[in-house]
Amino acid sequence: MKRFFNQGNRTDVIIGVIFFVISFPFLLTMHHFVSGGTHSSVSPLSFPRFVVVLVVILSIVLVITGLLEKPASGKASAPDAGNSTPDINHVNTAIYLGILFLYLVLLHFVGFVIATPIIMLMVAYILNGRNFLILAPAFTAFSVGLYYISMKLMKIILPTGIFFE
Amino acid sequence: MIGEILSGLASILSPGPLIGISVGILTGLVFGAIPGISGIMAIAILLPMTFYVSPLIGIPMLLGIYKAGIFGGSISAILLNTPGAPPAVCTAMEGYPLTQKGKAGKALNTALSASVFGDVFSNLLLIFVAAPLSIITLKAGPAERFAIIVLALTVVGSISGPSIIKGIICAGVGIWVSTIGISETSGATRFIFGLPELIGGISLIPMVIGLLCLPEVLRQVGGIYKEKKNSRLALSGNKADNRFTLRDFRYCLPTMVKSSFIGSFLGALPGLGASPAAFMAYSEAQRSSKKPEKFGKGAVDGLAAPEAANNATTGAAMIPMLTLGIPGDDVTAILMGAFMIQGITPGPTIFYEHTHLIYGIFGGLLMCDLLLFVIAKMGFKLWIKLSQLPKHLIFSCVTVFCFVGAYSINQSLFDIFTLIVFGIIGFFMNKYQFSAGAFIIGFILGPIWERAFDQAMVISNGSFSIFFTRPIPVVFLILALVSVISIARTRLKAKKTAAARI
Numbered sequence: 256m257k258r259f260f261n262q263g264n265r266t267d268v269i270i271g272v273i274f275f276v277i278s279f280p281f282l283l284t285m286h287h288f289v290s291g292g293t294h295s296s297v298s299p300l301s302f303p304r305f306v307v308v309l310v311v312i313l314s315i316v317l318v319i320t321g322l323l324e325k326p327a328s329g330k331a332s333a334p335d336a337g338n339s340t341p342d343i344n345h346v347n348t349a350i351y352l353g354i355l356f357l358y359l360v361l362l363h364f365v366g367f368v369i370a371t372p373i374i375m376l377m378v379a380y381i382l383n384g385r386n387f388l389i390l391a392p393a394f395t396a397f398s399v400g401l402y403y404i405s406m407k408l409m410k411i412i413l414p415t416g417i418f419f420e
Numbered sequence: 421m422i423g424e425i426l427s428g429l430a431s432i433l434s435p436g437p438l439i440g441i442s443v444g445i446l447t448g449l450v451f452g453a454i455p456g457i458s459g460i461m462a463i464a465i466l467l468p469m470t471f472y473v474s475p476l477i478g479i480p481m482l483l484g485i486y487k488a489g490i491f492g493g494s495i496s497a498i499l500l501n502t503p504g505a506p507p508a509v510c511t512a513m514e515g516y517p518l519t520q521k522g523k524a525g526k527a528l529n530t531a532l533s534a535s536v537f538g539d540v541f542s543n544l545l546l547i548f549v550a551a552p553l554s555i556i557t558l559k560a561g562p563a564e565r566f567a568i569i570v571l572a573l574t575v576v577g578s579i580s581g582p583s584i585i586k587g588i589i590c591a592g593v594g595i596w597v598s599t600i601g602i603s604e605t606s607g608a609t610r611f612i613f614g615l616p617e618l619i620g621g622i623s624l625i626p627m628v629i630g631l632l633c634l635p636e637v638l639r640q641v642g643g644i645y646k647e648k649k650n651s652r653l654a655l656s657g658n659k660a661d662n663r664f665t666l667r668d669f670r671y672c673l674p675t676m677v678k679s680s681f682i683g684s685f686l687g688a689l690p691g692l693g694a695s696p697a698a699f700m701a702y703s704e705a706q707r708s709s710k711k712p713e714k715f716g717k718g719a720v721d722g723l724a725a726p727e728a729a730n731n732a733t734t735g736a737a738m739i740p741m742l743t744l745g746i747p748g749d750d751v752t753a754i755l756m757g758a759f760m761i762q763g764i765t766p767g768p769t770i771f772y773e774h775t776h777l778i779y780g781i782f783g784g785l786l787m788c789d790l791l792l793f794v795i796a797k798m799g800f801k802l803w804i805k806l807s808q809l810p811k812h813l814i815f816s817c818v819t820v821f822c823f824v825g826a827y828s829i830n831q832s833l834f835d836i837f838t839l840i841v842f843g844i845i846g847f848f849m850n851k852y853q854f855s856a857g858a859f860i861i862g863f864i865l866g867p868i869w870e871r872a873f874d875q876a877m878v879i880s881n882g883s884f885s886i887f888f889t890r891p892i893p894v895v896f897l898i899l900a901l902v903s904v905i906s907i908a909r910t911r912l913k914a915k916k917t918a919a920a921r922i
Contacts, residue, residue: 266852267583274589285611292608297877299603299610302870303596310592317585348642348847355634355840358823363833375816381641384812394816401824409472411828 267321274314282307347381354378366416371398428779431476432787437780440477441788444484445795451485452492453803454814455502456640459489461633461818463754465825467761468625475762475777480784482758486751487734487788490694491535491796494727496807498527507694510702510726517718525662528800530720531727533664534676536793538728541680542687542735543785546742553743554768562875563886565745567896569869572746573862574900584908587858590849594862595869597622604867605874617834624757626826626835627863630842631849631856632750633822637815638847664720672724675705679725683732688739689748694730701729735785741766742778745868750857753864761829765868 282304289299354377361370372394379390405411431437444466451462462485470478490507497508498515511531518527560568573591600611601621612618679701686697705725706715715722738755740746745767747753759766770778796803826839846856880886887893 267586270852274593288611288613289608292603292606295606296882297605297874299606299608301877302873303599303610305873306592306595306599306866310589310596313585313589313592317583317589320583320585344642348638351638351641352840352844355819355843358819359833359836359840362823362836371820375820378641378816378819379812382812382815384810384816390812397817398820401820405824405828409469409828411472411831413824413827414833 264321264324267324268318271314271317271321274310274317278307278310278314282311350381351378354381362414362416364416364418366419367413368398368402369416370414371401424775425779428776429783431776431780432480432783436474436477437480437784438787438791440473440481441484441784441791442795444481445488445788445792448485448488448490449492449495449796449799449803450806452489453495453806454809455496455500455807456811457636457814457818459485459492460751460754461636462489463751464625464629464632465818465821467628467754467758468825468828470758471761471829475759475764476780476784478762479755479758479781480788482755483734483781483785484788484791486755487535487539487731488792488796490731490734491532491727491792492803494531494535495528495803498531498723499524499804499807507698507726507730509695510698511723513702513716514719514723517716518720518723521718522658523661523718524804525800526664526720527718527723528803529662529664529797530668530672530723532793532796533669534672534679534724534727535731536789537676538680538683538730538732539734539789539792540786541677541728542684542732543782543789544735545684546735546738546785547782550739550742551771553739554771557743557768560768560892562872562879563890563893564896565872566869566876567887567893567900568744569746569865569872571896571900571903572740572744573865573869574904582853584904586854588904590855590858591862591865594859594864595866597859598863598866599870604871617832622863623826623830623835623838624761624863625829626839627842628754628757628860629822629825630839631846631860633818634839634843635846635850635856637818637822638843639850640811640815668720672721675709675721675725676728678704678708679728680732683729684736686729687733687736687748694733697729697733698726701725742770743768747861747864750860753857753861756864760864 285300285303285307292299354374357377358370358374361373372391375394375397376387376390379394384390402413405413432441447462447466448459451457452459463482466482466485470482473481493503493508494511494515497503497512499519501512501516501519503509503512515527515531518524557568573595574588598621600618602609602619609619682701682704683694683697686700687694702722702725705721706712709715709719709721711719711721737748737752740748741752741756745756745765747756756766759770764770764774764777822839822843823836826835827833829835848854849856849859876886877883887897
């Protein structure tokens, strides 16, 4: 098993297997996920079935090519080297994702005008922005301004929050 | 018809479209000039705004962002040696040495003039080529359209990523996701898993913003944060150091014409885009230059070549979208989404059903060039300041813009949830070299492909033979196969050569 994982492009093999594990059972059971509609000479599943078969085949091909590929000796392949971040701080990434979900929750409960400056300060903090005395009023003004611009110019009412409805 | 064309071209001169283009250009320049964010992010974020204005305002505004964003990417490349977009890598190679010599103004002016030259060139090509080409493609039936999309997907999927299979899988999964919701032919609801919010399908805008903007913010936030302390940049007091003279223009003209041809040709092919055009034009300029030894040390023709080429892709990239209904890259895919939001399906019929609008947009393209030249030139000092903004300000604002953009189209918090989910998916796609662009193109082409597939099935009574017994679909399907095989062979050869070198 260890030898197997030392060979080939392990990431491609795992991703190929994930795609296969999702798409193949979906292909077999997709008729359970259709409801309603009128009778038509073409089934609503014909096209999705055709596409999912394609994905299943390609995921198998990805696994095979991943197994056959020689493991990369360097850290990153050439085309990717320019785009990738060499060192990723996973804690910051996880915190930022947490902030995004928190923003969603805050929008629901307290609305845009209150939630936005709090979230902006948090994002600024993880990016080393520490001058809160300037940032806090600036972000508050930004949120209020954006709220009114959206409402007056685009007729979009940004979330007001269920606490204030 | 001619009257419609002329009135369409003239319609862009009214205040609404002119304001829309100016806003688009300013936004594109700001987003392009700031390292870490790009014009495409601005297009994704501002896409919902087009829903609230006439297409004659909204679409030229997005085109303004597109064009200005590409030039904006060159600003940080020239000033900070930090390309704001991948096509600006060659620009940095020549522009930054000029900045180091105190000639930042000359570099910016050269880049701007070459960009506008390339833009105008490709716009004229689009205007004169697209309509005649649409007459031919108009004759395509469902089977032909199906085969054309197969070709487009194989080309897009195989080019837009380091692996052919991964690229095509991305496009395939994009199409699969596009089938969620109500089926157009039977009205049946598919794959909604008990979530009523999915009946209308996954919203395009939160998905696009999630895939294109949030992963970049995640990458920046997750990167080990070291803010470069750049010395304060400013334009030189000596006017000669800031000018792109008539003599420079004459010297660069052959390079700019050649580069515009390269950019337009590569831009018109689905899936290629600005980066290969810039690299090819740069190497051709170096090969044919009278002073090749100056390359890498601040050669003006070396700077003009990638700039003309990468901007020349913008007009040409719209040729496949307007004549075949196939978006050639992620930006044109979003532009296609903007057309569809307005109830207009890009394709050959657009020239007959919306003549006034389409020629208005063509007029808008030319107006974009003029305004880009004027606005960008007026604000050099401002762009220099913007390129040095701290990251904590930029990305906290970008986060909020992403949320507002995703929320605004349906005013639903479910769309924000969609945004976050696709943001996470996009982050992992980037990490494992799957192309978000191919996914988006698949998502947008999915319904069109399904329509062609269903219509062909109805005509042939459910037989797949319709795709293999008619000459045009057969030709396109063979071309698709040939393109996949030839790209696979080229990549295999490149890998072997690289391995042999090691």
